[in-house]
Amino acid sequence: MPKPVNPELIDDENPEWTEEDFARAKSFSQLPESLQRKLRSLKSAPEAEKKPARKQISVSLSSDVVDQLQSTANWELHLEEAIRAWLARQARRRNAAS
Structure with a gap:
């Protein structure tokens, strides 16, 4: 039995995929090499660019x-x-x- 679709996730700009949509879909390796490089670079952003986690503490000061x-x-x-x-x-x- 298919999982029920959440109607809030489906709209005109983001319709539920049909069998035809899945048939037209391409795997990552079928994408142009330039697009593959771009997507890989987005996935592996340097750690230095990420902000360190914040931690709240309590300190008594004058x-x-x-x-x-x-x-x-x-x-x-x-x-x-x-x-x-x-x-x-x-x-x-x-x-x-x-």
């Missing part, structure tokens, strides 16, 4: 520090940049000490 931070535009970004800079300095110090 209220005056929080007030000053939050009074600036993009304060969360600036805070993250400051922490990254501090981490980089710590790593350099550790490497210099070893």
Whole structure:
């Protein structure tokens, strides 16, 4: 018994495929080489372009520090940049000490 079709997924711009549609369909290897290359490049985007996962934490800071931070535009970004800079300095110090 065929799976029932979700009517919200079928519309004039995206009709349900017919037997003729499946008969006309091409496999990936039958596509032009230039299109295959383009599709492969979309699938394998470099990891460096992907943003790192975000993780929410709770940190207690002095209220005056929080007030000053939050009074600036993009304060969360600036805070993250400051922490990254501090981490980089710590790593350099550790490497210099070893």
